[in-house]
Every structure is written in C-alpha cells, then in structure tokens.
Amino acid sequence: MKSYLFTKTDRILKRSEFLFLSKYGTKIHNKLFIAVIDKGKIDKIRIGITVTKKVGNAVVRNRLKRLIREYFRLNKDNISGNWNINLIVKKEAAGLSSKLINSSLHTLFKKIGKEYC
RNA sequence: GAAGUUGUUUAGACGGUCGCUUGUAUUUAUUUAUAAGAGGAAAGUCCGAACACCACAGAGCAGGGUGCUUCAUAACGUGAAGUCGCGGUAACGUGAAGGAAAGUGCAGCAGAAAGUAUACCGCCUUGUUUUUUUUAAGGUAAGGGUGAAACGGUGCGGUAAGAGCGCACCAGUUUUCCGGGUGACCGGGAAAGCUUUGUAAACCCCACCCGGUGCAAGAUCAAAUAGGGGAGCGUAAAAGAAUGAACUGCUCGUUCAGGCUUCCGGGUAGAUCGCAUGAGAUGUCUGGUAACAGGCAUCCUAGAUGAAUGAUCGUCACCUGGCAUAAAAUGUAAAAAAACUGUCAGGAACAGAAUUCGGCUUAUGAGCAGCUUUAACC
RNA sequence: AGGCGCGUAGCUCAGGGGUAGAGCGCUACCUCGACACGGUAGAAGUCGUUGGUUCAAAUCCAAUCGUGCCUA
Helix, strand or coil: CCCCCCCHHHECCCHHHHHHHHHHCEEEECCCEEEEEEECCCCCCEEEEECCCCCCCHHHHHHHHHHHHHHHHHHHHHCCCCEEEEEEECHHHCCCCHHHHHHHHHHHHHHHHHHHC
C-alpha cells in the first residue's frame, strides 16, 4: 500500500535549515529548477521549496509550490534515501501547465537517482 | 442599429478520487468520524478609526493637514443633497471652489512700459526756419506694434489733439435696502468712486483639526550563555604575595575575594496568548429627497506562520475557429450567407487573507437596465 | 504586514518655476613617421508614465509604474 500523505514532517520549515543546505549542499540543475541536496539526520526525505519574487506575483508562486508538493505527495515512495532537498524554482517555470512541470521534475529526480542512490 | 453616458449584478455550476489547514468528538499516541475553509478588489498603502504600549498639570510656539453650504458618520482628505464656475449638441461629467482692497515676493524673452505707472512710433500746440526735413519745450493716451496678460466696453458730446472730461447703455467693485432660502446663494432696487492685472498647487493671513509609535504593538511561560544579588559548603594540598578591595595621611601589617552547590531576579532561542461575536451579516418594516439611522427576526461565516483552500477525471452551460450535413421555415429565377444540430480543437480576466473595520485609488472578464444624440426603414 | 527613499545623455550625477547642463564615454578633424596624451568641433534627452495648478512644469500637487533600503 502506498501512502499519499504529505505532512509537515516531510518538509523543511526552518530558515536555519535552509541556510545550512545552501552552505553545504550540492547543486543539480534543470531547465526549470535547481535542486540543493544534502544528507539528513532523520531516515526520511525532506523537501523545501524556494520561489523568489522574481518568478511572479503571489498567485503564480503559490501555484508552483502547490504543484511541486503535489508531485512529491504522489511520487514520494519512488525516491529512497535520507536526503534534504531544497528546490529553487527558476523564472521560466512561471505560467506553465502542471503536466510540463511534472515531467520536468521526473527527469530531475532520475538525474538525482543516478548520482546518489 | 451605431456612438455615448449613468447605474447595477455577477465572478461558471454539479459530482467522483487523492490530498492540505483549523475546530469539535472519539480513541489513544496520532487514528477515525464530522463541520468549515480567499476577494471585489484580499492589491496599492493614499486617508480615517478601533486596539496596544510610551509620553503627558494647563496653555502656547514650531511643524503638518483640511478649505463653497447643509447634512450623514465612531472618524475621515469619505459619502449624500444642493450652490456657483468650467467642459459637452445632449444624457451627464468635473472643480484643493476661503482671502490678492493685511503684508512680502515673482511675471524670462519680446515690448516704450509688467503695476509707483510710463511715453518708442504717432497726434496736437508753441519756438527756431521761406517751405519740406530736422530739432527744442510742452500737452496727450484715440491709433500702431510686443506679449499669456497693457489699467473698463460701445455710442454721442467735447477738444488744438485727446482723455470717464461729461452723458446714455452695458460689465464689474464696495456699501446698503427689500424679498426668497437653515445656508452657500438667488431675484429686484439705490448710492459712491469712476475701474482695482495675474499668481496663495509662492511665502503668507483667516477658520478648523492633529501627542508619538505601530500586532515585528504588547502580555505570559521559558532551554542556553555572560554578568548581578542572597544563602550554604570549602579555603585541605600545590603555587604565590604578583592582582583587586577594606582598615590608614603614607609605609609596614592584618583581613577578605578567585572554587563548588542552590535560590532569586532578568530575559535570548523557542512556545502560547493577542486571533476573530464584530461601529457583524442576511431578510423585512419605519423615518429621511438621499447618504444614513432605528426596530424585529434569523445566522455564526477562513485563521496560516518557508505561510492551508490544490491536483485530476466526468457531465452540463458560455465564447471563438475548423469540418460535416437530415428535416422544417423565410426568401429567390437560381445560389450564397446567417441560424439549428453533431463532432474536433482552443479559450475563460484581474488577482491570494496575515490584528480588525470604514473609505479612496488602481487592475480586470461577462451580463442587465435607464437615459441622450443620430442614420436608415416603416 | 508596517515604514522610508530614488527615477534627468551610453554611465555617474547637478539643476527645485522662464524652455537642458558637468565629468567620463562616442564621432569627425588637427597634432605625430605611427600610437597614446593633448587641442578644436559635433551628435546624443517625449527629464519613468498619466492627469491637474500656472501665461509657462524636469521643477509645484495628485495618482500610477519600476527600483532599492529598514523593522525578525
């Protein structure tokens, strides 16, 4: 049975953790995203999302965050390991449809899987 | 039908699956059930308040704001109804609309002269001269040109030429009388002086208003670290008389301090409250031209904090484009176009609560209604 | 969420009612055997946008659009 839950324990919430990631993590690029990865302490994948003001107004930014969270909720079990991942969204992702973003995330995580898992 | 103008409504609907946030109940260690979950602007942060803390005897100065009248309101720079001015053929729109006869400043260039008035060309008189031209003294502001703006306008009289110098009419100013209006103001009359430039969104004057900071306000709980205060234990050994403090004018000398435990106070990280029952919403009645106010009934309707309200599928509805065509109606010599139906593809604006309300401003899809102007047809 | 600034030549900035300026840069010519330096001349601006006040607005007022900073 797959669990499609996605609670706050699966997410990075504190500013200090974000700063730690940006200091010590390694970066992987894509057309639409930048992923910053580091090993975490808990045996779980934890995800933080960063969307800067450059991307768009509040509606666009919130929509991107929701789409990314939705992707992780559905595909969490396909990714193993205990990683802390910070996803930074680039300007080009604004206004794209959900299908495009999902496929882009899929290729990104294949890349991550090759290098780490 | 077209163009315009004003007001108003709405922000696709329903259902399935998987999720997110909060409340309640239940189990208990995080399950299960159930309820609720963005806007007309949530935006800009341009005003006004509530609320919290700080300051404060009272008054004034400085500084800032507002500025036709009456009303509404908790308050406002907001709203309603009017007045006057301006724009528009009209519907209607729009105005920071007190004071320039309190004072000061400014008005480039051009022009004679930019506010005390003055005199370039011109007009007229007198003197010199045979005459013209020129020139000197004086009187003028009709005419000319400049400028955004030139010191009332028109006509008649008058004069050497002219001039409110005089008169008539008109415009305007001040004072005053009568009538209407709560008032801004409107209508009518009389007198005076003959006429006063513009700018206060320049300083300023007058009237009225304003203490400051903002929920990152503020309150409570409270790890850690540094330092403070109290109490207790220890001051044994080693090292040292170097450091600080007290006693003393100074020196010698004597005493205390450095460590550990615990309590108090303080408040950082963090957590909780503030935090949603309110100048509340909906319906209805009454008063008022209206803004709005009051009565009654019903209802409880988001509360996050790297920040919840999403994704996907189906059905129906709307718009645009392509393709296909049965039947009926209108019309025609015939066709085409439009409409209907089916199917495919695409579209569906502006935009996301962050303490809460009242406004303003800006962005924006669609619909409905009233009114105005006008073409064509009947 | 709340508060405070700044938009002028390609760049950095003056100008705060009378019609647009400085430095660097750019272009042409002179100088030099040639380059640099130097000299002379020139071009380049809807003063962020839209309204209003005024005879006249980069300047005063209002709205708006960008952009930066502060309060953890």
